[in-house]
Amino acid sequence: MQISDMLLTNPKARPRTKIVPKGVVIHWTANERSGANAVANRNFFNNPTTEASAHYIVDDAQIIRCLPEDEMGYHVGAKAYKPMALAKLSSYPNNCTIGIEMCVNADGHFPVMYQRTVELTASILKKYGWGVEQLWRHYDITGKICPAFFVEDDYARKYTGSKATEAWEKFQQDVHRLLTAYPQKPQGDVDKCEVQIALATHGFVINGVSYVPVRAIAEAVGGVVGWEPETQTVTVNGKVIACTNEKGISYAATRELASLLGLGVEWDGQRKLVILRKE
Ligand SMILES: [Zn+2]
Structure with missing residues (x-):
């Protein structure tokens, strides 16, 4: 798996604050226009007026690293956070999470980008000794509809052919399978215990x-x-x-x-x- 380094230099998107990561947050770029690929999104983050960032951006051609994993990005900031995120992460989850943006540009190929994201996510979880329990949707932390294809059924059907909850469960299973080499189903938080x-x-x-x-x-x-x-x-x-x-x-x-x-x-x-x- 090849990762291209294009580290950000925009101080508004890269404050160079050291963090100790506790989890991985999955996003989508929400930009369906042609050409809105990983490089374009990285360059948007590096625009001097942009106050947003993520550690990785994935499209169907490559994975771009924008931030070292031990530096804070601005990808899950909000006025309020969900109780589970406050309990398991921190009162400001940017300071302990690694953000991954999935590109949905119209001229890209979603399944290839998806598979690349599964591989990147599994490699990060493996590095830290984590399981899919350390995997979050942006939605799980702040309630934002992100990534929409794992939150809203219409977007989920358009991109994955499934309902949103099934698509998110499948993503976790795909990561889990790479992580463990066993096709074991991850257990949900409350419904199966x-x-x-x-x-x-x-x-x-x-x-x-x-x-x-x-x-x-x-x-x-x-x-x-x-x-x-x-x-x-x-x-x-x-x-x-x-x-x-x-x-x-x-x-x-x-x-x-x-x-x-x-x-x-x-x-x-x-x-x-x-x-x-x-x-
Ligand atoms: Zn997001």
């Missing part, structure tokens, strides 16, 4: 069926446990579940409880461990 609960009580196994404490597990994942005195039955999310009572604690078959809670069940025989996952 392993539920790990440290329980004060243990489950047990009878005739090959595992039983786990109902209340401890249900409440840990936001389920509602009820008791119907008339029928002397336990309910989970409003549905009756067969329970056995041991020393004042209700236990239910793991699979039955998991299905009422919308969890998947796996059995790790080696560690004698029941693993519940959000589906």
Whole structure:
């Protein structure tokens, strides 16, 4: 992978402030005109009146480096930032991120530019020992519609043929695949996660069926446990579940409880461990 150095000399775009990077931010140039390629965008950044920059600009012909990775650029400045960015990056994310601009010039070839960006991104993540969790869209940090083909469905369909969320997930997977050589799907932040609960009580196994404490597990994942005195039955999310009572604690078959809670069940025989996952 060849990178051409055309470091900026415009002090308004290159303040020469040292940074310690924590992540990579993906952008698009938002310039669909013919000729708006990497060199043209680099020269725009170097225009003495421009107060914007990024570390790399990628088109279908080359990758241009505008800033060293340990210097601050101006690519994600905003009046306000999203809570996740404030929590994981800083109160001013320009001071800890590497920006990559993807060119969408009409005379360029999007798939070639895309693949080049995947390779550049994977090489940066690899260098720092990061995974795709350290990968951000500009949108994730400030809410700006950037890169539009990973944020808005109309642009996503035009450039990638998919919906925006799928296109962004695919980009992350393409990077992940290069990074690890495994076609493993990156896990989302909240919708797919392993539920790990440290329980004060243990489950047990009878005739090959595992039983786990109902209340401890249900409440840990936001389920509602009820008791119907008339029928002397336990309910989970409003549905009756067969329970056995041991020393004042209700236990239910793991699979039955998991299905009422919308969890998947796996059995790790080696560690004698029941693993519940959000589906
Ligand atoms: Zn952007």
